[in-house]
Amino acid sequence: MKAVLMSAIVAAAVLSAGLVQASPELSKSAGCVKCHDIEKKKKGPSFKESAVKYKGKAGADATIFKAITDPKGDHPEMKASADDTKTMIKWILTL
Ligand code: HEC
Numbered sequence: 001m002k003a004v005l006m007s008a009i010v011a012a013a014v015l016s017a018g019l020v021q022a023s024p025e026l027s028k029s030a031g032c033v034k035c036h037d038i039e040k041k042k043k044g045p046s047f048k049e050s051a052v053k054y055k056g057k058a059g060a061d062a063t064i065f066k067a068i069t070d071p072k073g074d075h076p077e078m079k080a081s082a083d084d085t086k087t088m089i090k091w092i093l094t095l
Contacts, residue, residue, distance in 0.1 A: 022087065023087055023088050023090075023091030023092075024038075024091075026080070026084050026087060026088055026091075027047075027088055027091075030078065030079060030080035030084060030085075030088070031078075031079060031080075032078075032080070032088065035076070038095060044075075047092045047095050048095045050064070050092055051092055051093055051094070051095040054093060055093070060093060061086065061089045061090060061093065064089045064092070064093075065082075065085060065086060065089055068085070069082070069085060
């Protein structure tokens with residue numbers, strides 16, 4: 001039982017490390033970096049700026065998801081899939 005629990009913990013740790021590493025690549029392949037940079041303001045706010053803006057807010061990921069995917073919102077249309085977008089939002093909030 002203990003061994004099962006340990007391997008579950010290890011698997012979770014590996015998964016979350018993968019998330020953090022995959023997301024900068026995702027933001028490149030999805031074209032986000034054309035308008036965003038982690039540190040600097042470009043056409044859109046820096047990802048760090050957005051992380052600070054939403055830090056500690058309840059439902060931050062859902063709010064951001066809606067803000068950047070709503071076709072009636074201010075955000076330019078995106079090519080990323082919903083899953084990729086959610087992965088990137090989780091990553092942005094860790095910055
Ligand atoms: C054509 C330029 C462009 C592209 C491509 C782009 N963005 Fe943006 N983004 C903007 C602009 C401009 C804003 C500011 C206006 C707004 O908040 O909607 C913004 C705002 C944001 C915000 C902050 C939203 C908020 O409510 O504070 C996030 C997070 C974000 N973008 C993520 C992404 C991600 C992830 C991608 C790639 C899938 C992406 N953007 C692609 C231009 C772009």
